[in-house]
Amino acid sequence: MSNLTLSGRERWHRMSRRVRFPWPQGFRPGFGGSLALLFCAVMILAAVAGPALAPFDANESDFAAIMLPPAWLTDGLWEHPLGTDQLGRDVLSRLIVGTQIAMIVAIATSVVAGVIGVTLGLIAGYLGGWADAVISRIVDAFLALPFILMALAFISALGTGVGNILLVLIMTNWAPYARLVRSEVVSIKRRDFVVLAQMAGVSRTRIILRHILPNAANSILVLAVLDVGRAVILESSLSFLGLGIQPPDVSWGLMLADGRAYISIAWWLTVLPGIAIVATVLSFNAVGEKLRVWFDPRGNL
């Protein structure tokens, strides 16, 4: 049987048996997972390198080249591989610069929301009693609030801008961390090694940092990776509604909103940023899912 008749998946399996990937022991992302990991890496690279990778300035208008289609279509120019928009701006450059905003906002959100949520979850779970009751009720309240409504209220009160978007996203994203960590802590703190540490007179902070947090770290990491995808969607939705990133900054959501009016004559203005959003969110979700399976001992059966 020649290699050509094999499906992509089969060919992948053959190849991955020959090539040793530097994955940690037991981590088997498979074909889809590897693709997702690769895509996430590309996204993060684009975010770091940002404008340096873009062939044009994202806001440079060229009125001689308005709404050029992608290069592989008739009238397309290889100078603008993904075409240009209604102001003659290069779509590829805008996507790359948009990646930077999307990734910075999403990663900053999951890190800061994670730190806040994890801290409150540790306090609620370990101390129990009143601290737990108060924190858990606040978490419930935040989880019950509809996100768009809350974002509208905040942005109209505070005004737009990257800082305020971050604030809103953090406000809406910390609660799931707190809930997850609280439930993890409640089960970990009953285990014998915590009881033994308490008996040995180990201080409370030390028990939390050395015994409880490391044993909850896996679930926190999984949630954080999944949360990056969620934050990408939230930021795009806000920007699409005009509550998020403001021009001249570039955002995928903003590109969608701008291109909406021309969808019948220039589909690439909406479809391409849409693909970017979907692919990013799917990739982060897939990576999170693979990590979850890897960390969960039952997932290895």
Added chain:
Amino acid sequence: MSVQTMTEGATITATGLRKEFTLSQRSLFRKPPRVVAVDDVSFTVAPGTTLGLVGESGSGKTTVARMLLKLETPTSGSLTLNGHDVLGSQTPEQARTFRRTVQAVFQDPYSALSPRLRADRIVGEPLEAQGVEHAAIDARVAELFDQVGLGREVRHRYPHEFSGGQRQRIAIARALSTNPKMLVLDEPVSALDVSVRAQILALLRSMQERLGLTYVFIGHDLAIVRYLSSMVGVMYFGRMVEIGAASDVLRQPLHPYSRRLVAVASGATRLGDHRITGDLPSPLKPPSGCTFRTRCVYADERCRAEIPRLRVVGSGQQVACHHVEAIRDGVKPETGPLGGDA
């Protein structure tokens, strides 16, 4: 502070220990139900000896262990270590001394070791909490790994690299790290393979001989309890029903409950003859009088009316049964079991 060796042993005395638990409130208008887990338990364990506590699940033996470790505060009763009260308010110094003196080994060697810590950190943790400096901890930990038969070279591994028996050795090494005088062993071999049990028990015995440790050993397997214990207490439904020298209690049990436990364990009788029928009564509605009357073939009206107290019978063991002499002499008619409430 260095790790000093202690010559003097530990005597632990419990007097009238009682522990009630308040269950969560089910109705707004009724008082939350209270459950007595342990009632009127008293014993003294001399230095270098072992008290074995036996009884089925729910008999309160683990609650006794938790009270000895100060993980639970008794509702009433007193607990002294070498004559000093350990329940009242203690200075931080006294609390530290207690933690150093009394250590524990629990049942599940998988839960007892944090999966994220290296074995040497686990064993050294009690010393670290006592403020011992790092070099001294390292030396002591290496010595402990040799002592419990693991060898010092494996001490930098993580718990998942050890088997159940090896993990229990690590747990024992940790318990011994502060040079304790007393160990509370809560079913330390129940979770282990039968082939490993004997090794761990032999290790515990040799440690006791070498270090003069006082053991309180909780178990439900009489053969294992017999191997380690100099004294045995039989618990039923939160009460001590029989206590005395291991040779007496296990060779010639007098309380109807211990008689059946021993008969079943020894296999001397046909299965069924001495079967203990039924389950423990509900702790929410404890039987009046003798708590064993609902399962005891000898129960009569006196057992329903009067709580039997522990009293010395025969060669020195204490038994809590109204009819113990008659049962021993084989003249007590089988009138029970007596069900029903008060």
